[in-house]
Amino acid sequence: MAENVDIEIRGMSCASCVGRVERALGQQPGVIDAQVNLATQKAAIQMEGGTVTAGLLDAIEAAGYQPVVESIDIPVTGMSCGSCVSRIERALGKLPGMVEVSINLATQKAFVRFLPGAVSLSRIHHAIREAGYEPQDVDTPQQADSEDREGIQLRHKVILAILLTIPVVVIAMGQMVPAFQPFFSSLMPHRGWMAIEWLLTTPVQFYAGARFYRAGYAELRHANPGMNSLVMIGTSAAYFFSVAALLVPQLFPPGTAVSYFEAAAVIVTLILLGRYLEHIAKGRTSQAIKKLLQLQAKTARVLRDGETHEVPIEAVVPGDRLLVRPGERLPVDGVVEEGHSYVDESMISGEPIPVAKGKDAEVVGGTINKNGALTFRATRVGADTVLAQIIQMVESAQADKPPIQQLADKIAGVFVPVVMGIALITFGVWFAVGPQPALSFAFVTTVSVLVIACPCAMGLATPTAIMVGSGKGAEMGVLFRKGAALETLGKMNTVVLDKTGTLTRGRPELTDFVVVEGHEDELLRLVAAVEAQSEHPIAEAIVQGAKARGLELPTISRFNAEPGYGIEAEVDGHQVHVGADRYMHRLGIDLEVVEVQAKALAEDAKSPLYAAVDGRLAAIIAVADPLKTGSAEAIAALKAMGLEVAMLTGDNRGTADAIARQVGIQRVLAEVLPDQKAAEIQRLQTEGRRVAFVGDGINDAPALVQADVGIAIGTGTDIAIEAADVVLMRGDLRGIVNATALSKRTRRTILGNFVWAYGYNVSLIPVAAGVLYPVVGLLLNPMLAAAAMSFSSIFVLTNSLRLRRFTPDIDDTSPMTVGEPQAGQVHQA
Incomplete structure (x- = not known):
C-alpha cells in the first residue's frame, strides 16, 4: 500500500531549489511521487509501504538542504525486560515518519527522532499505549520552533551585516567624492582603506553569508545550479577580485586593480534583508492555519469515577464523558447527554445566532458554549474531529501544486544554467571589445547579471497566492481541498447544479x-x-x-x-x-x-x-421541496459573471422545469438516473465546456469526480465531500459565487506575480549585461542589482498578501427559515 509523508525542509529559496529536492527524492527507491512547496517549505511524498524514511532525509541533505526532524525523550512506565524494549521499538518503528527509535530500559525512556509533518507526538503516545505501556508527559521537544529559530538567526545576521556594511560603503563611496578625498587621504593611503574594507567585509561574506556558500556548493556539486549558486559566485568574484587587487595589484592591467568589497558586502546584506522580509511575509501567508489552530482547546474536563479530571486534549478518547462550562470551547466532537445550553457554531456554519443544544444533540469541537453547562460523550477526537478535518483540508490545499506552478518549476529548472551562460558571454564580450579598463567593465556586468537573475520571485509566485487564497476561503466557509481548484475554478464557463439538497432544502x-x-x-x-x-x-x-x-x-x-x-x-x-x-x-x-x-x-x-x-x-x-434561501440570488450572480448555469436532476421534466423557472435556469437536464450523472457531465465536457458540478448526495460523487471542479455542499454526505475539490461549509449556494470570485482574484494574482517575476528577469538581465551602455552610457551597479532582486521577491509576497483583503461579492450568512408555510400562502380560496 502507498503511504504519504510530509517532510519540512529548511534552506530552499527559489524554484530551482524545489526542482532539485524533487529530483533527489524522486530517485529514491520506493518513492512514487514527490511534490515540494516553496511557500510552506514542505515536501509531500507518496511512497510504497516499507520505504525507509532515513533514505529520504539523506537525499534531502545530499541535495544541500536540511530536513526538519524532532528529537524527544519520552519516559515510559511498565517496562521490565528486553522483550518490553523490542515490543515498543517494533510498535514505534511501524509509524510513518519515524526516523529512529531507541529504548533505554535502565532510564525507562524512549528516545525517538521523527518527522513532525508525518507523525504527531500524540500518535507516538498512542502507539506506546497500544503496545501495553504508559508514556508520560514531557516538556516541549528538544527541537524548538524551527520557523522562529530561523527568523531569529536571520535577524541577527542581518543586523551584523548592516553594522559592518555601512562603514564599508562610507569608506568606498567617500573616497569617490572629490570633497572628501583629501580627508581620507590625510588619514591613510588608499590601500590602507582597502585593507579596512577587507577586514569589515570578510565576516559579512563568510559568516553572515555562510548560507549561500553551503547551499551554493551543494547545488554546484550536484551540477544543478540555483539562486544560491548565483549569489555565491557573484559575491565571491567581487570579494576575491578585491583581495587580489589589494595583495597583488601588479597582476592587473593598469587602472583595474580596484576594490569591490562594498559591492560584495552590500549584495550579501541586501539579499539577507530580503530573505528576512520574505520570512516575515511567509509567516503571514499561513495566518489562516494559525487562526484555525487557535480554535482548538488545549485541555478537557473528563468525568471518570464520578470525579472531574482536567487532561490534555490528546488524552481524550472516544467514549469519554466530558464537562464543558459556560464560555468554554468544546474540546472535541460529541453528543450531549445532560444539560441545556446555546452553542456558537459560527466557525462551522457562519450563522451568527447560537444554536440550542439539549440531550442527544451533536456538538462540534472548537465551538463555544455560551450560557449553560453541558455533559457530552466524545464521538470524534484528534484528527477525526470536524475542526481537524477542516485544518487538514486547508493544509492539503496549501501544499498542492497547481498546473501553472508545475510549468513554472520546469522553466526555473533551466533558467539558472541559461543565466550562467549569459553571464559568461557577457564577461567575454566586454573583456574582448569593451572600453578600457575592459576587465572592470566585464567584471561589473557579469556580477550584475548573476545577482539580478535570482529566480526567487518565480518560485514564490504561485504557492504564496494559493496559501493566502485558501486561507481566505476557509474564513469565508469555502474549503478548497485541492490547491489546483483554487486556480482552475475561476476558469470554468459552465456550472451544473444538482436539484435536491443543493438548489432545494432536500426535504418536503x-x-x-x-x-x-x-x-x-x-x-x-x-x-x-x-x-x-x-x-x-x-x-x-x-x-x-x-x-x-x-x-x-x-x-x-x-x-x-x-x-x-x-x-x-x-x-x-x-x-x-x-x-x-x-x-x-x-x-x-x-x-x-x-x-x-x-x-x-x-x-x-x-x-x-x-x-x-x-x-x-x-x-x-x-x-x-422549497428552494434554499439565496439560490435565486446565487444563480443570478453566476450568470452576471458570464457563466452558463444548468440544473441536473432525476425528477420528472415538469417538476424540474418549474424549479428552473423559479431560479432563472434555462438549461435543464431532467430525469437523469443516478448512474448517468457523470455521463451527462462528460457530455458537456465533450462540447468544449469547462464544468463545475455542485452536489450533496452519495449519488453525486461520480459526477463530482468527473467535473473539472467538483463542489460539495458541506451539509451533505461525507462521500460527496470526499469526492469534491471544493466544500461549501455553510450549505448556501451563494458560497459558489464567492468561491468563484476568490478563484478569479487568486488566479489574477498568480498571473500578476508571474508577469512581474518573468518580466523583471527578462527585461533587467539585458540591462545588467550592459546593452544600454553604448546607447545612453548606463551600467547597472551590482549593489542596485541586489536591491532590485530582493525587491522582486518582496513584491510577489506582498501582492499575494493583498488577497487577505478580499471581500465576498454577496452575503451568504443570512439565516434560513424552515419548517413553516411561506408567508402569505395560507389563505382562503
Missing part, C-alpha cells in the same frame, strides 16, 4: 394551505392529526407545518389508510379524508371549484393534496 415542507370551507387553523389541526399516523415524508411535512404554528393535534378515534389514494380517520367527531385527486373522485367529491388553484400549484413544482371533512371539500394542501 408544507408550502400552501388553501381553505375552501371552514377555519384554517381548525382544518389544519384535523388534517395534521390524520397525517400524524403516517410515516410518509409528505405527511411529516404537514405535521411539522402545523406544529410550527403552535397547533395542538387532537386524538383520532378511527384510522384507515388506502395505499395509493389517501387516509380516512375520525377526529373530534368529524370524518376526515386526505389524499390525491383520484381519492376525492372515488369519494364523489367535486374538485372543479379549485381546479385553477391546483393547476397553478402543480406548475410551481408543488404536490397538491385535498382534504374533505364530513364529505365536503375543505382545503387544498401543497407540499414541496
